[in-house]
Amino acid sequence: MTTPELSVQLYTVREQLDADLDGTLGRLAGMGLRRVEAFDFVRRPAELAEAFAKHGLSSPTGHATMLSDEIRLGELVYPVDSHETIFAAAKTLGVETVIDAFIPLERWQTEEGVADIATRLNAAARSAAEHGLRVGYHNHSQEFVASFGGRSAFEHFADQLDDAVVLEVDLFWAATAGQDVPALLSRLGERVVAVHAKDGVPGVNPFIPGAAEFDPAALDQRPAGLGEVPILASLAAAPSVRYAIIEFDAYKGDIFEGIETGVKFFAENGIR
Numbered sequence: 195m196t197t198p199e200l201s202v203q204l205y206t207v208r209e210q211l212d213a214d215l216d217g218t219l220g221r222l223a224g225m226g227l228r229r230v231e232a233f234d235f236v237r238r239p240a241e242l243a244e245a246f247a248k249h250g251l252s253s254p255t256g257h258a259t260m261l262s263d264e265i266r267l268g269e270l271v272y273p274v275d276s277h278e279t280i281f282a283a284a285k286t287l288g289v290e291t292v293i294d295a296f297i298p299l300e301r302w303q304t305e306e307g308v309a310d311i312a313t314r315l316n317a318a319a320r321s322a323a324e325h326g327l328r329v330g331y332h333n334h335s336q337e338f339v340a341s342f343g344g345r346s347a348f349e350h351f352a353d354q355l356d357d358a359v360v361l362e363v364d365l366f367w368a369a370t371a372g373q374d375v376p377a378l379l380s381r382l383g384e385r386v387v388a389v390h391a392k393d394g395v396p397g398v399n400p401f402i403p404g405a406a407e408f409d410p411a412a413l414d415q416r417p418a419g420l421g422e423v424p425i426l427a428s429l430a431a432a433p434s435v436r437y438a439i440i441e442f443d444a445y446k447g448d449i450f451e452g453i454e455t456g457v458k459f460f461a462e463n464g465i466r
Contacts, residue, residue, distance in 0.1 A: 196433060196434070196435075196436070197464055197465060198388075198389075198429065198435045198436055198437055198438040198465055199228075199229060199436060199437055199438070199465070199466070200227065200228075200229065200437075200438055200439075200440070200457065200460050200461075200465050200466050201227070201229035201230060201231050201254070201255070201388075201437050201438070201439040201440070202222060202227055202229075202230050202231065202439065202440040202441070202453060203230075203231040203233065203257070203390065203439050203440065203441035204230050204231060204232055204233050205233045205257070205441065205443075206440065206441050206442045206445075206449065206453065207222070207449060207450075207453075208233070208234075210449070210450075215241075215245055216245060216248070219245055219246070219248075219249045219251060220249055221450055222249075222251070222453070223249040223250055223251060225450075225453065225454050225457045226457060226461070226466065227251070227457065228250060228251060228252065229251065229252055229253070229254060229437065230246070230251050230252075230253050231253060231255045231256060231257065231437075231439050231441075232253040232255075232256035232257070232287060232289060233256065233257040233258075233295075234257075235253075235256050235258065235283055235284070235287055235289070236258055236275050236279060236280055236283040239282075239283040239284075239286035239287045240286055242287055243286055243287045243288065246287070246288075252288055253287055253288060253289050254288075254289065254290045254291065254436075254437065255289065255290070255291045255292075255293055255362070255388055255437060255439070256284060256287065256289040256291075256292055256293065257292075257293050257294070257295040257332065258275070258280045258283075258284070258292050258293075258294065259274050259275070259294060259295075259296075260274075260277060260280060260292065260294045260314070260315070260318045260329065261294045261297060261311055261314045261315055261318070261331075262274055262294075262297065266298075277318055277321045277322070278321075280292060281321065281322055281325040281327055282325070284325070284327055285325055285326075285327070289327070290327060290328065291327065291328045291329065291330055291360060291387070291388075292322060292327060292328070292329050292330075293329070293330045293331065293332050293362050293388075294315070294318075294329070294330075294331050294332065295331075295332040296332075296334060297311055297331075297336075297337075298336065299336040299339065299401050299402070299403065302336055302337050302339065302340055302347045302348075302351075303339070303340050303347075303403075304340075305342050305350070308342070308347050308350055308351045308354070309354060311331075311351060312351050312354035312355055313354075315329060315330075315331060315355060315359055316354075316355060316356045316359060319356055319358045319359045320358075323358065328358065328359075328360055329359060329360070330359060330360035330361055330362050330387070330388075331351075331359075331361055331362070332361075332362040332363075332364060332390070333348055333361075333362075333363060333364050333367055333368060334364065334367045334401055335367045335368070335370045335371035335399045335400070335401050336371075336399075336401035336402070337351070337371070338368070338371035338372070338373060339371070339399070339401070339402055339403070346371075346373075349378075349381065349382070352382055352385060355385070359385070360385055360386070360387045360388075361382060361385050361386045361387070362386070362387070362388040362389065362390065362439075363375075363378070363379060363382065363386050363388075363389050363390070363428075363432075364389070364390040364392060364441075365389055365390060365391060365392055365393075365423050365424075365425060365428050366390065366392035366393065366394055366396060366415065366421075366423050367390075367392075369396040369422075369423050369424075370396040370397065370399055370400075371399055372399070375423065375424055375427075375428045375431075376424060376427045376428050376430070376431035377431070379428055379431040379432040380431045380432070382432075383434070384434040385434075386432050386434060386435055387434060387435060387436050387437070388435060388436060388437040388438075388439060389428065389429070389432065389435055389437075389438055389439065390439050390440075390441045391418055391425050391428075391429070391438040391439060391440060391456075391460070392415060392418075392423065392440070392441050392442070392443075393415070393416050393417065393418045393419065393420060393421035393422075393423045393425060393456075394413065394414050394415035394416045394421040394422070394423060395414040395416070395421055395422050396422065396423070397412070397413070397414060400412070410443045410444035411444050413443055413444050415442050415443060415444060415445055416452075417452045417453075417455035417456045417459065418440065418455070418456035418459045418460060419455075419456070419459035420455070420459075426463060429465075438460060438465055440453055440456045440457070440460075
C-alpha cells in the first residue's frame, strides 16, 4: 500500500475563504498542510495560484462541474463552464485531476441516465487528455439508491468508464448510503485515486426519492478519528489512493479546530 498524501477540500472553509483568502490559506498551511483540493476555481485561477504559491500549497485535485448542462440551487439556475474553460483554469492552477462532485438523484435512477453520465465523463476524459489532465467523479449517497443487475448504480457507472477515468470516493457519504465502505473500495480497485476521508455518524440518506430538502446542518460530521466511518480500514482496502482529503460539508464546532484534529489523527497514522 502506498501511503496517501494529506489534503483538504477548500469547500470546508468556503465562508472563511470569501472573507479572508490569504489568512485562511495561511492557517491551513500553519497546520502543516501542503496540499488542498480547489473548488470554484474556474472564476479565479490566477488569484488562487498566486495565493497557493505564497503559502507553499499545491492543488493536485480540484472540483468543477463538467457533466451537467446547468447548475440548479433551489430556484436559481447557473450556466456551466465549457470543458476548455475548465481545463485551462486547471492548468493555470496546477490541478492535475478535475473531478465532478455532484450529479442529482434523478439521473442515477435509470440505466439510461447512468449510461449518459458515463458517456459524458468519458468524453471529458478525452478532452482533458489533450491538456495533459485527468478527470474523475466524486460520490455522495444518491448514486447507491438504484441498482441494476444486483449492482448499485454507482458500480454500474464505474463499469462503463474508460480506463483513463478515476474515482474519488467520499467515505462518509458511501457509509450514509449503507455501503460496506472497505468492501466497496476493494471492488472499485485501482480506479480510486483519492478519498474524502470524512468521519462522523452516518444517518438517514438525505438523497432518496421523496426526501425533504437537504439540510447540511443536520449532518453529524466529526473530525477524522472521532466518528464511526472506518477510515483506516478503507484506506487499507484502497492501495492505489494517492490523496486522503479532509472535508466537512458542515461542522458544529470551530472549523479550523476540526480540520487540525483531523490533521493530527492522520499524522499519528503516518499520513501527512
